[in-house]
Amino acid sequence: MIAGIELGGTKTVVALAAADGSVLEECRFPTTLPDETLGFAIDWLKERGTPEAIGIGAFGPIGIVPGRANYGQILATPKPGWEGFSIIGALATAFPEARLALDTDVNAAALAEARHGAAKGLDDVVYITIGTGIGGGILTGGHLVHGALHPEFGHLKVPRFPTDEYPGICSFHKDCLEGLASGPAISQRWGVAAHELSADHPAWDLQAWYLAHGILSLLAIVSPSRVIVGGGVSQAAGLHEKINARLLEIAGGYFPTLQGQPFVVPPHFEQEAGIRGAFLLASL
Amino acid sequence: MIAGIELGGTKTVVALAAADGSVLEECRFPTTLPDETLGFAIDWLKERGTPEAIGIGAFGPIGIVPGRANYGQILATPKPGWEGFSIIGALATAFPEARLALDTDVNAAALAEARHGAAKGLDDVVYITIGTGIGGGILTGGHLVHGALHPEFGHLKVPRFPTDEYPGICSFHKDCLEGLASGPAISQRWGVAAHELSADHPAWDLQAWYLAHGILSLLAIVSPSRVIVGGGVSQAAGLHEKINARLLEIAGGYFPTLQGQPFVVPPHFEQEAGIRGAFLLASL
Numbered sequence: 001m002i003a004g005i006e007l008g009g010t011k012t013v014v015a016l017a018a019a020d021g022s023v024l025e026e027c028r029f030p031t032t033l034p035d036e037t038l039g040f041a042i043d044w045l046k047e048r049g050t051p052e053a054i055g056i057g058a059f060g061p062i063g064i065v066p067g068r069a070n071y072g073q074i075l076a077t078p079k080p081g082w083e084g085f086s087i088i089g090a091l092a093t094a095f096p097e098a099r100l101a102l103d104t105d106v107n108a109a110a111l112a113e114a115r116h117g118a119a120k121g122l123d124d125v126v127y128i129t130i131g132t133g134i135g136g137g138i139l140t141g142g143h144l145v146h147g148a149l150h151p152e153f154g155h156l157k158v159p160r161f162p163t164d165e166y167p168g169i170c171s172f173h174k175d176c177l178e179g180l181a182s183g184p185a186i187s188q189r190w191g192v193a194a195h196e197l198s199a200d201h202p203a204w205d206l207q208a209w210y211l212a213h214g215i216l217s218l219l220a221i222v223s224p225s226r227v228i229v230g231g232g233v234s235q236a237a238g239l240h241e242k243i244n245a246r247l248l249e250i251a252g253g254y255f256p257t258l259q260g261q262p263f264v265v266p267p268h269f270e271q272e273a274g275i276r277g278a279f280l281l282a283s284l
Numbered sequence: 285m286i287a288g289i290e291l292g293g294t295k296t297v298v299a300l301a302a303a304d305g306s307v308l309e310e311c312r313f314p315t316t317l318p319d320e321t322l323g324f325a326i327d328w329l330k331e332r333g334t335p336e337a338i339g340i341g342a343f344g345p346i347g348i349v350p351g352r353a354n355y356g357q358i359l360a361t362p363k364p365g366w367e368g369f370s371i372i373g374a375l376a377t378a379f380p381e382a383r384l385a386l387d388t389d390v391n392a393a394a395l396a397e398a399r400h401g402a403a404k405g406l407d408d409v410v411y412i413t414i415g416t417g418i419g420g421g422i423l424t425g426g427h428l429v430h431g432a433l434h435p436e437f438g439h440l441k442v443p444r445f446p447t448d449e450y451p452g453i454c455s456f457h458k459d460c461l462e463g464l465a466s467g468p469a470i471s472q473r474w475g476v477a478a479h480e481l482s483a484d485h486p487a488w489d490l491q492a493w494y495l496a497h498g499i500l501s502l503l504a505i506v507s508p509s510r511v512i513v514g515g516g517v518s519q520a521a522g523l524h525e526k527i528n529a530r531l532l533e534i535a536g537g538y539f540p541t542l543q544g545q546p547f548v549v550p551p552h553f554e555q556e557a558g559i560r561g562a563f564l565l566a567s568l
Contacts, residue, residue: 061540065425076540124431138505140429141349147408147424147507148541155538156504157497159443172536213441217501220440221422223431252456254439256345256360257432 003051003098004278005041006105007031007058007087009079009132014041016048017279021116023272031059034074034085042094053099055282057108057274058087060135064103065146072102075149101281103137106151107144108277109230109267110137115280117268119226126224127267128153129231130211134178140222154178158213161206181210183233199237207233208242215247215264219255230267240264287335287382288562289325290389291315291342291371293363293416298325300332301563305400307556315343318358318369326378337383339566341392341558342371344419348387349430356386359433385565387421390435391428392561393514393551394421399564401552403510410508411551412437413515414495418462424506438462442497445490465494467517483521491517492526499531499548503539514551524548 006013008031015026027044031037045051061077063070072088091100103111110127119125123142129135134154138145145151155170156177166189170179179185186194190203197203215227229240243264251258267273290297292315299310311328315321329335345361347354356372375384387395394411403409407426413419418438422429429435439454440461450473454463463469470478474487481487499511513524527548535542551557 140424140431141427143425143427145424145506148509149507149539151507152504152539154504156501157443157534159441172538173534217440218505220436220438221502221505222429223433223435225432250441250457254456255433255436 001049001051002279002282003045003054004275004282005054005056005058005091006108006274006278007037007056008105008274009059012037012041013275014044015275015278016051017282021276021279023275026275033081034090038087038090042091046094051095051098053101053282054091054095055108055278055280056087056091056100056102057105057278057281058102060104060150060152062087062102062104062150064107064150072100099282101284103144103146103277103281104135104150105274106135107137108281109269109273110139110228110277111144111280112269112273112277113228113267114139116276117273118228118265120268122225124223124225126215126218126222126227127273128211128214128227128229130181130229130233131183131231134182134214134231136218138218138222138224140224145222153214153218154182156214156217158210158217161209164206177210177214181207181214181233186233194233194236197236204236204239204242207236207239208246211243211264212246212250215243216250219251219257223257225257226261227264228267229264230270230273234266240266285333285335286563286566287329287338288559288566289338289340289342289375290392290558290562291321291340292389292558293343296321296325297559298328299559299562300335301566305560305563307559310559317365318374322371322374326375330378335379335382337385337566338375338379339392339562339564340371340375340384340386341389341562341565342386344388344434344436346371346386346388346434348391348434356384383566385568387428387430387561387565388419388434389558389561390419391421392565393553393557394423394512394561395428395564396553396557396561397512397551398423400560401557402512402549404552406509408507408509410499410502410506410511411557412495412498412511412513414465414513414517415467415515418466418498422502422506422508424508429506437498437502438466440498440501442494442501445493448490461494461498465491465498465517470517478517478520481520488520488523488526491520491523492530495527495548496530496534499527500534503535503541507541509541510545511548512551513548514554514557518550524550
């Protein structure tokens with residue numbers, strides 16, 4: 001029995017994997033306090049047997065490099081009760097025989113899309129999600145990128161859209177990418193939620209500008225073959241096309257990997273990328 | 285006999301490695317046309333024996349992923365005669381028995397600094413060089429980053445220094461990082477070469493601003509433990525301290541990896557990083 005846990009900032013998914021890597025059975029519930037959240041997932045799994053392996057995709061910041069003192073531990077976070085909590089500790093106590101594999105929720109999603117989804121068969125893939133925040137995962141040469149902590153794309157600094165004077169909503173940086181282009185930034189700038197804006201609202205030109213600049217930074221740094229943009233805010237009609245057009249413009253003909261294909265694409269799995277990625281982590 | 289070739293845009297180094305990874309014997313000469321340049325390096329090596337392995341760190345754009353059709357080949361470049369030239373082809377013909385290992389010159393330098401230099405023992409390291417252009421190499425989780433092509437940091441877009449109205453010198457993008465902060469950009473903006481500017485000239489505040497923003501992008505994307513900034517323009521007194529100060533300011537307390545250490549440091553090897561890295565590539 002291979003299990004997966006997707007521990008998101010607002011909701012958690014616990015599931016069992018089918019042989020083909022899809023979801024056999026799952027349960028979705030709100031992420032509350034750590035003992036309660038992990039306790040619920042553990043009980044759900046125990047009712048179904050003893051997993052031989054559990055893959056976990058978790059929100060960050062979190063220690064994801066095995067062997068480091070902070071492995072499996074949630075780091076500085078405004079989320080009440082979570083700072084210092086060890087996810088690996090809780091699961092190892094409940095399932096001492098199970099093989100545990102942890103990564104960020106966005107790295108898990110990147111892995112699922114690269115193995116079976118919108119970037120199937122590619123080894124150099126970036127996954128970005130735009131919702132309450134902006135985050136991302138990276139596969140390079142077939143390896144997930146960790147680094148000293150892990151990627152935090154949302155806090156990239158990008159040039160401003162020429163006429164945009166909105167100060168930005170990030171509590172650390174004001175006008176980083178997340179501060180200018182996350183769901184809450186859109187709501188605060190235009191006074192309505194992203195999903196209420198029509199497809200021809202000027203908001204989407206700004207959105208495409210900021211995302212294209214963030215993706216250009218990714219191109220210049222990790223040179224992906226494809227970039228997947230998902231999350232609630234990405235579902236606006238035509239947004240991926242607008243991002244591709246702006247990206248080609250600002251790239252100025254320099255990056256050959258942009259030619260001849262839609263480079264920025266929507267996810268294949270949408271809701272399921274994280275949990276499918278957790279299954280894959282368990283199988284690595 | 286382990287050999288290394290550092291094929292730079294303006295100069296080439298061919299050398300033999302000592303047992304400790306330092307340079308036993310070397311020859312430096314201008315990079316001219318491809319047949320002439322590789323021919324000279326090959327003759328120099330043949331006079332000294334038959335290398336069992338040759339590591340090559342080369343300027344780009346170049347195919348560096350073994351198995352791809354363009355492996356070892358110089359791609360679209362304004363450098364006369366080099367486009368389409370196969371470095372691996374030339375060396376394999378001359379030394380059919382030798383093991384050949386190729387990467388970018390900046391990835392080679394990153395590897396040398398991470399194994400034996402200013403980032404000794406670290407697995408997550410970025411090396412940036414600032415001279416005629418701006419380029420860089422990345423080690424993440426102990427692996428060199430290739431991607432679909434390879435990193436091209438120089439073409440990052442960064443927010444402008446508030447009062448800077450210089451249009452930028454990059455022929456593709458005008459005001460990308462290289463367009464605003466390379467040696468030629470400094471010369472054109474201020475009317476004098478970088479090495480003629482005094483340490484308290486305002487040029488260095490702009491330089492620190494642009495480099496700090498580029499490094500913040502690297503932090504948000506690959507999360508290095510340390511960043512090495514080298515190349516001719518980096519040698520200005522106090523520049524690394526200025527970059528660190530600006531980086532801490534714009535990071536807004538968000539990135540824990542910045543705390544408690546000088547994060548941006550000068551290279552240990554300066555002139556020798558590339559060729560030492562080429563030796564390491566040959567030994568991988």
